[in-house]
Amino acid sequence: MQTPLWKRLLIWAVVAAGLLYAMPNAFYSRVEKHNDATAAIEKAAGAATPAQEADVALWPNWLPSGLVNLGLDLRGGAHLLAEVQVADVYADRIDILWPEARDSLRQARDAVGNVRRLDAPPGELKIKISNPDGMAKAVEIVRGLAQPVTTLTGVGQSSLEVSAEGDTITIQLSAAEKAATDERTMAQSLEIVRRRIDEAGTREPTIQRQGADRILIQVPGIGTAAELKSLIGTTARLTFNPVVGRASNANADPGSPRNVVLPERGRPGSFLIIERTPVVGGEDLVDAQPAFDQNGGPAVNFRFNPAGARAFGDYTANNIGSPFAIVLDNEVVSAPTIQSHIAGGSGIITGNFTVEESTELAVLLRSGALPAKLNFLEERTIGPELGQDSIDAGRVAAIIGMVAVSALMIACYGLFGVFATVALAINMALIFAVLSIIGGTLTLPGIAGIVLTIGMAVDANVLVYERIREELRVQKGPARAIEIGYERAMSAIIDANLTTMITALVLFFMGAGPVRGFAITLAIGIVTSVFTALLVTRQLIEIWYGWRRPKTIVV
Template structure:
């Protein structure tokens, strides 16, 4: 336990040096940071909205689009039934208000049509398990002669709107804070409004662009048998639309979506074979199957890649693409492709958002409260150092040095992650400092007990660290699991607390179990004391 080969010493030195270098920019001015060498880290900790202010946006969700989308999906389901069931034909499929109406062409197929349409009305929503009863019925079916009507229920519409706002909030969170370290606040206000607070944000326009871009990615079959004259006169046929090309002009595509962005599992900026900026993407199993089946059946035909109703690429299928991955070209320069990759990875915005209010806010706590908090932290830290020095002498001094290094490592790690520091984050740091001191106390008390029982200094230290190690690891592992669950299940300030707590646990184990032991082992090896000063 007290032997440190050369590679261990080198590892300890590199970790401490890395922590100092990553934490150093926090103590420099912006001008000094700009003069640092390119290889040096320059990221710093950002203060949260409660400490330094930031951008406050009030967004309104245009939930009427949810009804339109639902009605279009119902009409598409009716067309699917018409295509899949032999001899069953519907005509005059129309959307009117909150209903979809259509007619059966022959009386003898009325009952068959009702049987095929009935499953559409059995969808329940509202987070209730249909098998347990309850829930909200979204769609009802009415018949008058040959005419059928699928109606959206008011309750179903309300649930759909609430669900769309909730999904929009989650997309916003993933776009603005993909790593969960900025401690943003995203909360609902009323039925269709969202409050977004981003601490330390200094570019509201870029923030609004990221938030308001729909990023709806869809793949469509291209219609190649329409003449320019038909396209100009709008004679497109059922299920066909004209979409603008990004480089100019129009292209006819089939409305049916082959696969969409909901099936994406990853998207990242890259370059094509010619060195042009592009976005590479990967589908999930379902998306890969649909994409593979379409490309296999349509070799030699073009297909369109549309982003927010604009076709950014329309390549010809050269061979079946069965791997579930591909590349999007024509999305713009490097900056645009990076932004597109972020948007696609976060997911499409389910509903449009309008900015109702934008303002830059100051710290919630005020200078006096912040100063009081700083003094409290300093006094507490000094108190811990005095207590450890008085209680354990030289051993306490070694623990205090390790404690200072622990703070530097935490600051460096959080700076490297681009984390935002708020009061919950500070609470996490304070808690980890306490755990680091607690680990040293456990070890030192064990060493003291062994020495009082007659053990030699070297043996007492071996036994002290050996017996306390399992207790320290058990306590820290269980706390780390709790921090991981808080990060996964929580959001905003809760995630910030979890990040600082998790990082602090890792650094505390290093400083308490490794660094302090290295200091003390080096001293015992050189000084060879007859009795430990503890």
Template sequence: MLYISRWKTLFIWLVVALGVLVALPNAFTDEELETFPSWFPTQKITLGLDLQGGSHIMLKLERQDIVKERLETIVGDVRSQLRDAGIRYTGLSGVGQQIQVRITDADKIPAAIEALRSLTDPVSVGGLTGGTVNEVAVEQAEDGLLRLSLTDEGIDYRVSSALTQSMEVVRRRVDELGTTEPLIQRQGDDRIIVQVPGLTDPQRLKALLNQTAKLSFHMVDTSMPATEAINNRPPAQSEVLYSTDDPVVPYLIERRALISGENLVDAQASFDQRTNEPVVSFRFDSRGAQRFAQATQENVGRPFAIVLDQQVISAPVIREPILGGSGQISGNFSVEGANDLAVLLRAGALPATLTVVEERTVGPGLGQDSINAGVTASIIGGVAVIFFMIAFYGTFGIMANIALAANIAMILAALSLIGSTLTLPGIAGIVLTMGMAVDSNVLIYERIREEARNGRPLIQAIDVGFKKAFATIVDANLTTLIAAVVLFFLGSGPVRGFAVTLSIGIVTTVFTAFTLTFWLMAFWYRWKRPKHMPKSVRTGFFDNRNIRFMAARKFNFGLAMVISVASLVGFATVGMNLGIDFKGGSIIEVQARDGAADLSDIRERLSQLNLGEVQAQGFGDDTSALIRLQAQDGGENAEQSALTKVRGELEAEYDFRRVEVVGPSVSSDLTYSATIGVAAALFGILIYIWFRFEWQFALGAIIATLHDVVFTIGLFVVTGIEFNLTSIAAILTIIGYSLNDTVVVYDRMRENLRRYKKMPLEVLIDESINQTLSRTVLTAGSTILALGALYLFGGEVIASFTFAMLAGVLIGTFSSIYIAGPILIAFKLRPENFQRDETEGEKVPAKAGA
């Protein structure tokens, strides 16, 4: 009893020591770590963009660009292959995903189909699994009409290939900027996430990523003036393009490209030796050099155009043949503009347009403020929890605090080892874990105290207390873990960081509670040899309260139902103050460079930009302001255009500390994933509780949890607090916390049902709630202390998140008593269904038919 082998002791302290050692580098700067011995770990937690500053940009590959390009390619292939086969045709055209052509001679239709067979043959998709895909399907209609359709699976294949190619191009462009440790990853079927820590100029990054950078060289058509071609129809083989000048200059350009940017092998920014203006020097490969030499030899004296993404950069006259395979592009560039063009040309062209559909940019100053706020909140919350535990448990509280310190060190070590990114919500997860980790120790201590009060010797009370608390702690923490796992798979960005931190915290909490705390308790007992519970344990005032909770169940249950209905009515009529995550739009946090932020001036200036509804409000101190722009009409690019207008209007007087832009496609996806996330979490928890308890318990837990969700939604409706992506994290965490509380109470009810088969259910429920009252109050108190510190000192960015969490702790405690309990009575849970298993000395549910 209370015996721990040397190997187990060694293992426990080795894990704790390794956790501290691996977490320790986070307390030092990179320069300090370089002076440490080579064996000392150097891996640190990666700070998220909201803590160190930088840009998060989500790019969407325009599927329609792929479809359009494939359509034009197939039309060209049909034309050339029918001509090569000597088959006459008419009416060749392509619209949407369909091309049609009419064969003039009906007898030639089989030959035409055979000539087009190469277009309809399956294409190998490559990869490990191999396989083929049909990109084009051909169908014969009446009067010699052939219809060729681009298949959806073929387009999906082309989109997937284009996305892979685009990622490589994006990676090369970002690397050329010289940024440190950029993250570029694929998301879904048509999106790329680009995260660049520490970036101070997100506008330049977006400009580089937005450009397709398709470079080509064309002859200028001199058969008619460009203005005449604009007013009348230009020649069939030519088109009108415009220059990048201001005002723009039109050019009549031959459609056929002399040479394309695919033949470029290098491009560098330099200065023209004659004018000292910034230019871009380029060099072709051997094939490109040959074609360029031939084209310039044949067209001496004629102007040719250098075209980038359908805009004319310059149109010089060919004075003499260019035979060396190199040249330079001039076009009134700035030094930075020449550098950026060189970056684009070296990185290569994108196969399709990439549209910015989400942007989240944090300035380095705000990132440091967030770190300071998070650290301050963590320290204050930690100190509050430490004193709270010592005040109520004395010696036992010191043990709990040692376990809590080891717990936090192990969380930091795990985050360092897996290379996880710590975000501001992640810090919130650590602070929340501090509050909830106390719950395991409180459960153990209260079990020990109860067993000792029932007459067991202290050594036996400690042993039995740990064993009886184990199942309850596992059940309670697993329900929270289910919510965290769902949050990770269905969440994104900072919400995922919160889920990772919370999940790791749950695992380390269970580990420290049943290894380190048990070892400390055993060591203390062998050292002191006490006969009774320490007098420093001051939770006895909860004993023998015998509060009749169920006597007021009808009133409280009815009141809860009225509030729930009112919350749903308010949600359906008034609605919540949805953030940009769910309705699209922009949030911009600015700070005045001199003096206070003038909110009325900001509103007046931005209202003249034709951006729809514009809100400006104070944020934090009087130098800062938060600007909200409604979702813009005109698709994804309209959001970026609106942001550009705001920057142009305000950046002379204000620093842009934080920018969040969410386009309509992302906001709809987030709304869908948030709804699915809450539903999936509830379903997973329902299955688990149904498996572990009777069906009435599972139903009661879900109804109590739904009550908490509805109440929280009502709170957002009444207060008008912005409901954003972190609010979903708050709701899912409230679900986990509420179920944690409910499961603890249910576990005691189940134990008493096995013990007291003749006791009326109302009395048994009251007895169970009273027996766990000390744990309920102390856990809620410690969690409120931790969250309160986060709310008061954690900064404005997560204020709504922590406010919802604080309300959730209170309502979760209420529902575990006044919702979960009455449900069991309403569905007639019968104590006689439980009987004692005499062979095991334990009370277990009776089997059906027994």
């Protein structure tokens, strides 16, 4: 019954590392303040306030400072269920297609005559040609604008459906392209919501797709659901549009179906008529930062990608002396007159901003424009007090479970039950250490998984101890009985825990939210339980046996 020295050192090194990495969770508030202050100082390029320096001093820098992140139900925070209006993207795609279709048809004016856009339902483009005899040519030209669908299910299909009736061409997205657009819209919406929440510095948000067009958003530590909505609820759609003229009120005649009347920011009663089709869109932005204009007022600097810079530069070069509108979420925030060719793809947005508004606008623009509007179907705020109640209840449950299991083990197995109890405490520390290292999030179901692990952790010890009893009954010596007990119980222990691990993995990959939190702690608990039951308790028994050298043992 002698474990090699290298193996003993490795086992106790793992135990020591687990206790070390679990230790910060025993001083949660102090370590959390230390981590927040350290992150803020790094973000400020090393500049620190006296309060931040005091917070940094709360925990030694040479000790691990990783913490188990607390989920929404333990920390409090905001819960939103949003529906993405994917159908709105169809209309945008068709609107963007009109200038290209118009220019292509004008190049074949001898065959199709003049072209004009007609009013049509959202998501459809109707084009009237003055020469119906050239309809076949016109349809051929428009179909040439289509692209192949880039999804596996849409291979070989066109992105556009083109039909003709009389002198009118009707264009809309094909069913395959709509499905592909829906997938792209949902993926883009998820990523942009994640960026915006990450920009705000929140901890471990849960952002998941639910069903075909819904997004579940849970952010621990944020004040209210309204605060979360203000951060992600706006589309922040920035466009640069040509200005047609001014209007006296919001209901004024724009002069064309392709124009729209929008209000000016900070100027009540002032309205501009602008073209619907933008020169450049916010999707071409690569950076936006809060700044100040030449008068010292808050503003936002922006920079385009090469494609956006080229389009913006060409437009300004060809329209010197004309005004253009910077439109954010259907509101004109600025309408400067083009004084010269603006090359380089950068500029500044000015308006009646406060410093906070310019900073928030920069965050929204930098994280990207949501491709479609979000409708919030469900919103809920969980207070920190309720979260603390959940933590307290979970702590009480864990303590009661550990005390009850420990008392039963000691009553049944005496000193060997004490060894199992010590291993159980180490097991709990290892679970928290692993969660801290991987940055896992602990939820209320996760606490349930830990409590369940407490009961499961001693199962392996029971199997081992019962095998040792059987060997003692057939007159085996103490050392040989202990060695055989561990060897013959190992296969049963591994088989039992392997089946539970498979269940935990299925729950993790197939479940969502609370179910995954339960699965994570259960899976970690299985691994640490096997380690402590088969290796740590054996080391404790070996140390005791080498010290006392008993002739007989009672298990």
